[in-house]
Amino acid sequence: MTRYETREVHLARRPDGMPVKDDFRMVTTSLEAPGPGQILVRNILMSVDPYMRVRMAKLPSYPHWELDQVMDGSAIGVVERSEHPELPVGAVVSHRLGWREHAVLDARRAGPVRHVTGIPLAAHLGVLGMAGFTAYIGLTRIGAFAPGESLYVSGAAGAVGNVVGQIARILGAGRVVGSAGTPAKVAYLVDELGFDGAFDYHVESLSDCVAANVPDGIDVYFDNVGGVHLQAALDSMNPHGRVVVCGAIGEYNALREQPGPSNLIYVLTKRLRMEGFTIREHMSAYPAFVAQATTWLLDGQLRSTDTVVWGLGSAVDAFRDLLVGRNIGKMLVRLSEDPAPPPV
Amino acid sequence: MTRYETREVHLARRPDGMPVKDDFRMVTTSLEAPGPGQILVRNILMSVDPYMRVRMAKLPSYPHWELDQVMDGSAIGVVERSEHPELPVGAVVSHRLGWREHAVLDARRAGPVRHVTGIPLAAHLGVLGMAGFTAYIGLTRIGAFAPGESLYVSGAAGAVGNVVGQIARILGAGRVVGSAGTPAKVAYLVDELGFDGAFDYHVESLSDCVAANVPDGIDVYFDNVGGVHLQAALDSMNPHGRVVVCGAIGEYNALREQPGPSNLIYVLTKRLRMEGFTIREHMSAYPAFVAQATTWLLDGQLRSTDTVVWGLGSAVDAFRDLLVGRNIGKMLVRLSEDPAPPPV
Structure with missing residues (x-):
């Protein structure tokens, strides 16, 4: 029986x-040939x-990764063997079996990535992913962002943050x-x-800096960072403002150890x-989003930005670099x- | 010209x-006779x-009281002079000019209190107020509470909290x-x-105590207290739970000085x-609420509970007692x- 040797990254502890x-282990393993309805994919890009970081911990009501198992995540690959027409x-x-060089999976768990001239494959894991x-x-469903409103986003150069600002601008933000x-x-x-303003958060008073950059207050704060960033934003929120809690990258390495904002009142x-x-609970809206964002990309209103490293052996470094913000975009x-x- | 001597309580600092x-000052003053369209009211009950406590501070985006002026708040009184048919x-x-023994006001800023046999006047400032x-x-609009869900309320014996629990029970809560x-x-x-469970929050671990009392988790947490109470409730929230931020009585005397919950993640x-x-932003729903709650009161599903002290000279003590929880109900x-x- 044919088997395919490949490599994958496990969570060791x-x-x-x-x-x-x-905390991680590179493991060489072998895959069986795809069975009926399955495909063998060679991964090109993984996210x-x-x-x-949250999956690596074990928190209530949030899925976690098992130890000594391969991790997973978004990836794009090319079909090398197929038992599905x-x-x-x-x-x-595109599929969910990242952190490995090859994967065998049911074809219905993969989606075709349509080639569009002018849109790089990487965009399908970033701005279109x-x-x-x-x-x-x-921004739109949780934050209920409306034209004319002001948006402030932390982690703004990250994979999510940079798109938040761009879409707010496209939707007619008063200030981004x-x-x-x-x-x-x-x-x-x-x-x-095209952000209206941006600043380096390494300042003496984050609260003062936010206030100076959003002089008319914040209607929607898109929080990718948490902690003191949330506290500073709360100081400048307008009445009836919305705080979109998308991430807390500043807290992921110190789960439960940091005090929350003292101005939650x-x-x-x-x-x-x-x-x-x-995002997993909103997937029914994904096709419409891809169609809209593809149009924005092609007419130049939206840009795809990423930082790429090469090789599965660099994936852990890429992840660590991500947590300390060495990336711009995805x-x-x-x-x-x-x-x-x-x-x- | 006729003038009416009366007393009122000012915010001194x-x-x-x-x-x-x-921080307060009792002031004897005199009122002019009511002009056209006005009434002179002798207050019977004030809230x-x-x-x-928040109005006594000066916070952004929240109305505050001026120094050396009479404070205000809900009150019920009887008309003693009228220039309005x-x-x-x-x-x-009922009207908004509490913290004083008499008030002259435009009749359109007062609403008639209909006498209903079996419902004490005090209920109009509490369960019906x-x-x-x-x-x-x-509970219903902010918390989107649904039948079968579990409710946990802090400050449950307070004016708001006791009604939250009773209404949740009436609406078919799974657990209150x-x-x-x-x-x-x-x-x-x-x-x-008729609460399904209740506990004294003076325990070693508030989080453990909440968890033990709501073994299937909390769908709606109605927060009257803030601080460590919020933190304990967050530990037991179910996915997609709602936290109704109604009050933070535990923080009012220490505005901005306490760290927030460390489990905001x-x-x-x-x-x-x-x-x-x-509540001021939801007043259009008030008449329908009064009609519904009156029915519940009359058929015995809902109870009116209050703690009453006598005399304007005791109002400051009543307020201080309230802040340390010496009241049951309103x-x-x-x-x-x-x-x-x-x-x-």
Whole structure:
């Protein structure tokens, strides 16, 4: 029986604080040939995301990864063996079996990635993938963002944050402001992505800095960071403002150890709404989002931004770099070259 | 020109922490006779409420009281002079000019209180007044409470909290649990008001105690207290739970000084919604609420509970007692006896 040797990354133990190399293990394994209805995929690109840090812990009401098992996540690959007529050899597909070089899976758990001239494959894991969709759902459905309102987003140069700001601008925001951790990111947000304002959060008073950048107050705060970033935003929220709780990257390595914002009383006095969400519960809106965002990409209103590292052996480093903000846009691990586009 | 001598309570300075006597001043003043369209009211009952502590501070986006001015709040009185045909002498009215023995006001800023046999006047400031209405709106509109769901309310023996639990029970709650600060209150909640469970929050681990009392988790947490009470409730929230931020009596005397809950990450991982509100923005639903709650009162499903002290000179003490939880149900100050009911 044919078997395919490949490599995958296992969770060796639950990280204590910032993940280290020894929390993970590279494992060589072999896959059986695909059975009826299955495909063998060679991964081209895989995603590393902040939420993965939460999966490495064991929290109530949130799925966690098992120890000594391969992790997973969004990936794009090319079909190398197929036992399903709709996804033939050579087809490019997106699926959920990242953190490995090859995967055998049921074809119905993979979706075809349509080649669109001018849109790189990587965009399907970033601005058109779960990151962009998270930005869109968080802003519009959870945040109920309306034209003319002001938006402030933390982690604004990240995979989700940069798309939040861009979509708010497209939807007619009164003001779009983001914070990020380096001068290069700040410049990128303003000069390349059209943010009205951006600042480096390494300042003496984050609260004063937010207030200065959003002088008319914040209607929607899109929180990717949590902790003191949330506290600073609460100070500047307008009455009836919405706080979209999308991530708390600043807290992932210190789960439960940090005090919360000391000004939570503003939720009461300013009549704020603060809501967390997970994108998996909104998937029915995904096709419509992809169609809309593809149009925005093609007409130049929306830009795809990513930071790419090469090789599965670099995936843990890419993930660690992500947690300390070394990326601009989507952080991706490239496992192989893009296939040639289909003949016209 | 006729003038009426009366007394009122002024805010002398903004309290630092727990309000003390010297933060207030009893002032004897005189009122002009009512002009066209006005009435002179002798107050019978006035309300003291936790939100008043917030008005004594000066917070952004929340109305505050001016120094050296009379405070205000809900009150019920009887018309003693009238220049408006619809509110003649002897009519009982509710209005917003509490903290004083008499008031002259435009008749359109007062509403007639209809005498209903079996419903004491005090109920109109409690279960039928803003306290009860706050409970109803918070539970149904902000909390989107549904039959079969579990409710947990802190400050459950307070003016709002006791009504929250009773209405949840009437609406078909799966489980109704409340916390309060004395054994007598706990007994009252279970034995008199029909709560499924109640406990004294003076325990070693509030989180463990909440979890033990709501073994299947909390769908709606109605927060009257904030601080560690919010933190304990977050530990037991079910996915998609709602936190109704109605009050933060535990924080009013220490505004901005306490750290927030250290487990706010549950808003993200459990996809919670947390929302503050102020009852003034929901007044269009008030008449329908009064009609519904009156029916519940008359058929015995809902009970009116209050703690009454006598005399304007005791109003500050009543307010201080309220902040440390010496009341069961609505805290009221009685300024004069109820008038005789109208002839049948």
